[in-house]
Amino acid sequence: MDMNRREFFKFCGVGLGASSLAALGMTPEPAFADSIRHFKLTASKETRNTCPYCSVGCGLLMYSRGSGGKNAKQEIFHIEGDPDHPVNRGSLCPKGAGLIDFIRSPNRLHYPQVREPGSNEWKRVSWDEALDRIARLMKEDRDANFVEKNDAGQTVNRWLTTGFLAASAASSEAGYMTHKVVRSTGILGFDNQARV
Amino acid sequence: MATQDIIARSATTTPSPSVRQTDEVAKLIDTTVCIGCKACQVACSEWNDLRDEVGDNVGVYDNPTDLTADSWTVMRFDEHETSEGDLEWLIRKDGCMHCEDPGCLKACPSPGAIVKYDNGIVDFDQDKCIGCGYCITGCPFDVPRISQKDNKAYKCTLCSDRVSVGLEPACVKTCPTGAIVFGTKDDMKEHANWRIQDLKGRGYENAGLYDPPGVGGTHVMYVLHHADKPQLYSDLPRDPAISPLVGAWKGVAKPLAMLAMAATAAAGFFHYIRIGPNRVSKEDEAAVEQDSAQAGSNSPEAGGKSDEQ
Amino acid sequence: MAGLAPTFGRGAMTNHWNDIKNANLVLVMGGNAAEAHPVGFKWVTEAKAHNQAKLVVVDPRFTRTASVADLYAPIRTGSDIAFLGGLIHYLLDTDQIQHEYVRNYTDMPFIVKEGFSFADGLYNGYDADSRSYPDKSEWDYELDENGHARVDPTLSHPRCVYQLMKKHYSRYTPELVSQICGTPLKRMMQVWDTIAETAVPGKTMTILYALGWTQHSVGSQMIRAGAMLQLLLGNIGMPGGGVNALRGHSNIQGLTDLGLLSNLLPGYLTLPRDNEQDYNAYIAKRAPQALRPGQLSYWQNYGKFHVSLMKAWYGDAVSAENNWGYDWLPKLDVPMYDVLKVFDMMYEGKMNGYFCQGFNPIAAFPNKAKISAALSKLKYLVVMDPLTTETSEFWRQVDDYNDVDTASIQTTVFRLPTTCFAEENGSLVNSSRWLQWHWKGAEPPGEARPDVFIMGGLFHRLRAMYQQDGGAFPDPILNLDWSYERPDEPTPEEIAREFNGKALVDLKDPNTGEVLVKAGQQLSGFGQLRDDGSTASGCWLFCGSWTEDGNLMARRDNSDPYDMGQTLGWAWSWPANRRILYNRASADPSGQPWDDEHKRLVWWDGSKWTGTDVPDFAARSAPEDNMNPFIMNPEGVARFFARGNMAEGPFPEHYEPFETPIGRNPLHPNSAAVTSNPASRVFRNDMEVFGRADEFPHAATTYRLTEHFHYWTKHNRLNSIAQPQQFVELGEVMASELGIKAGDRVRVSSNRGFIEAVAVVTKRIRPLQVDGKTVHHVGIPLHWGFVEVAKNGYITNTLTPFVGDGNTNTPEYKSFLVNVEKV
């Protein structure tokens, strides 16, 4: 293939044109770049709470999806410190900062379950079945082992064969209710994490 | 966007909008108040919806043991024995320093994949990232990481999404001891000076601010007990700067090479104009006729032995 | 905690988180605030930043707290009483104490009975068989004819508390202390001198402690020693002072206040013992007369609190006729049925049923093997929890982590899913005694329900059954007041109103006859409670938290006009919204602040007590009335001499941990009986599994890490990422001796079992020279188990000994012996 002058000029012209176009920066991509992720809390619902871990009692702001309207199922998707709280002033430790993964832990329990003697598995049961069975076990044990009088004949009215560990992460209301019920049965083997 | 216009774009030869002047922000990390609780690590992942792998303990407190595409900040623990035989547990929050002169941005070949806002934040736009890893090559602090999942580069954004709406970054807000503070760069320098005075009063003569000039200063700064020995803090570079190799590669090399290549082409063009093509002439053809004629009768003397058999 | 009440009158953090910023010196000992309470520790940073405060840390390990300390001193685990006793001796010896304070506000001048004595590590009246002091009557003040304690203001009487204390601690010489604690003498003196500087009126030190003091066989006495130190320095009731128990759980303070313990009723009221058959005697014993003229002795109101409680629980069913249902309260044949006692009974097969509400005993209690065996003997176990706990799966075989024979375990286990904090309304009481309300943010997952629903549901069914077919002593169950709008699930708001209390009839002013509170109205404070059945209050201490003004626990005014960090408008603090306990002591006897510039708390303005905090005092009692600041104590003053309130004796004495690396008590080298706490209860079959130093040479201690919270956060991805795998901490010296490198797997064994974990080799644990021996410490974090998002691990409490503190029976998790070998 031979190339004469005219062809050669054509060849050069095209190359020159293309490169100068490029040099002018005529690159096929948008002139304005918005690289910021959108602020994810806009219009989410804010609820105030208290960190359930240690006893500093840090204030929390929990952010949930949904307007609060009947048709939206509220789902908490972010938690950060409450800047108004006098103690934490918005800050949270690594535990508090990760609370969202506690609420949404894969190991949260969803249904009442029972493990029968010798069994190697859980069986899902209804709340009614669970509570009925537990209440019956309690009564059987209490009726069989309740001590009204001790050997000295003193009135003691205690029930020692069943014990109860209360949760020091439960609210005071839950705690009070638990105490009221447990004492009314005469249980003395009653304790909470205050000891450990 | 009002609070942070893009003032520099990667792989862009023309200037970005730079008329509006907004405050330069900075994050100050006071290693002398830091207790290494990792709240910043957790808050960062929580806010940015990142969940790294559950790793292993390799015999130290550090975990994750290094920055990854899913862990944009990590605490680095260093046990240092002083000359008096006392122990110092030097703990440093590692992550993007948000350089005034970002090596990653300089190295990035994809227009707008790395941007610097005029408040100083250096941000990656994964949508434009092509995954070449040049940002890693360019970074003086070894910060960016390419994700195995999507081959995009990731790093701390200084929570540009929070800052853009007027909030502090997640790590700053959560820091229990106030070891991480956030504000305008000027205020942060002032805060640092106040801290340094306190430290000198407590016997740390070499306490100081880490705001390396080699990269034009950073928008993440450290207060160090031993500002004279930053390397004590898990090898924080003493005098970081964009590597001259990267400088040459992304600096002079680009225009020079382009020019030289264009020149070569141009040289050819003008040679053709001035001297013109090199053609086989009538004489040459005649000579060939002659050769073949001789070839008919006797062998050529001229030919001699070819030097290439 | 049990060390505080016998000293000051109340067993709670004396000051509060924000107040730490007012300190001039922060002593962190028996705790690791930066690690366990990072956000509370913020206020230490503030004190350092704005108050030029110093931070001193005394700990076996160079902790995260130590990493920001001005001064760190190592100490052998379990030897804190020696350290503090030595300091007390040093302060008395060099006379660096707040004279005016101790003379007026403590029992130093009080004269003790003649029969009181101390010899060879034992006080008078010890009974070796019962390992206790059955008769403590001599551990008390000498009384005058009016029943008032005799005092000697000159402090010269040989039997006055000052002289006795001086004598007691004269044995704690710096050299001996350094020998017991392993703290280098020079560094120890540095710490002591720094602390002594706060003896002047204007300067305060705060002590931040936690389970590092509580969890020893002499834990309560360690806390006592700390409390005595603060009294000597005049730091109690002062801003930036106090002995601050940093409680572990978000509502452990609340549950203690509400008395969810074997021997308690709400508001620190106590259950009767078997021999307390007479109601009036029961009340009288708990409502002591003032031991000095003009003192308040606030417990004299005990009857009002008790009757109001019984009215809240049993309503109309109780009255003066049936002694307000006195017989319906169970009576104790032993001091208490604490968890150790209960699990020992369970182990002995004496129990059938057990409930675990948000509690994971197999991981949380000592000697896992024993706990596991005990649970296996139960007929039924009920676990209420938001998460899957090891306890609910104690029957599951999981490699070496939980090596059990499932088929042979005949316990029926019920697991009931409960809501978590985010899914319910309610209040929590933080360490500062603040009752803070929180709000529900979302529905619980699946069928999870609140604890109240479960307790209500169970109670309902029980009561129904007892109504139909009767049974053992049904009265308290049938008569329990349950007039809630939704009996199956009372609302938190109803319950909160109930424990605050209300008037049952119009309450009239006895003199003027004007109606103070109308029938049915919420009470505004415990001052309104009466013992005639006209008031009901489920917890007198919380009375004032939900008044006619509404829910004060939900208040959110964080203003702090005096910049003293009191924020009186935020939430509500017991008692009566007082933020700093005993704050009357922040003013001198004349009623003016010791330091009018930096330490203004409360003062007498000529007509009443006022100030930056709510006075913890009789508001109109003028200084000249000589009422003293410690209003819960019948003496009106704080106690160096604990009287009969402590199991081991009135003054803290150093005893070795039950597993001691040195095998003897250097204070009493020749008396094996007092090597370890002579008044601690030890069960048969536990004594023999204590290890000895020849087999298990290293001093071990267990603790939490800041990245985790007990056994919950291993279920959280974020926290599992931050600290994924079980490890133990070894000092470099020890590690090199054993040829262990960082990252190696090691086996740590005690006489009760073993665990395996990754070795973290560190400069932060150094060998200590103790009693002529080199003692190495082994740091063992807990957190891991066999059900989690993080990497499975061994239950750390496989190793710990099954013995507790002499007063509270809090297990000795912090000091025991182990052996370490490379796997």
Next chain:
Amino acid sequence: MNSNQNQDLQRYNANERSNHWAVALLFVMAALSGLALFHPALFWMTNLFGGGPWTRILHPFIGVAMMLFFLGLAFRFAGRNRFKAHDRQWLSQWRDMISNREENLPRIGKYNAGQKLLFWVLVVSMLALLFSGIVIWREYFSGFFGIGVIRFASLLHAVAAFVLISSIIVHIYAAIWVKGSVGAMTSGKVSRAWARKHHALWYDEVRKNQR
């Protein structure tokens, strides 16, 4: 009788020609994709390869392919590109060459010194590109190298590429300038006159062999 005396001479056979054009094509692609990532002004060329990420993915593979074919070419031609005594003479008279005064130049074989020079420059820069390219191939190899090496390799890669591209420009121009050359790589033939004029010794050699 001398039937073959006047027909054109075979300079390259079919294999050599295909090999050359394979390299040429891959070179164009490698160069375009490489330049696209080298200079912002040329980034638009990534669109020729399906956008930035695709360009990043393809470029190294194209490069490796080019390298493989080039090796083939190099082995074919290396022998004839060894430098000889007369090459120095030829080079010293390069002015005569570019001024089309070839008659003054020494008689040369199949390749003149300029072509040989080009050949070896290509070999060197190709190797440099290969090795530096592997070091900066982030997806598979960068993990094995220190940051210093990677930075050096990045620069080396750019320089080598520049040298290669410039040389190829010269190569192409030469083909356009010396009329009758292009045919050598298309049809594979050159006229006897062309051979006699530009590569006299080779011309003789071929004639001798034709006897």
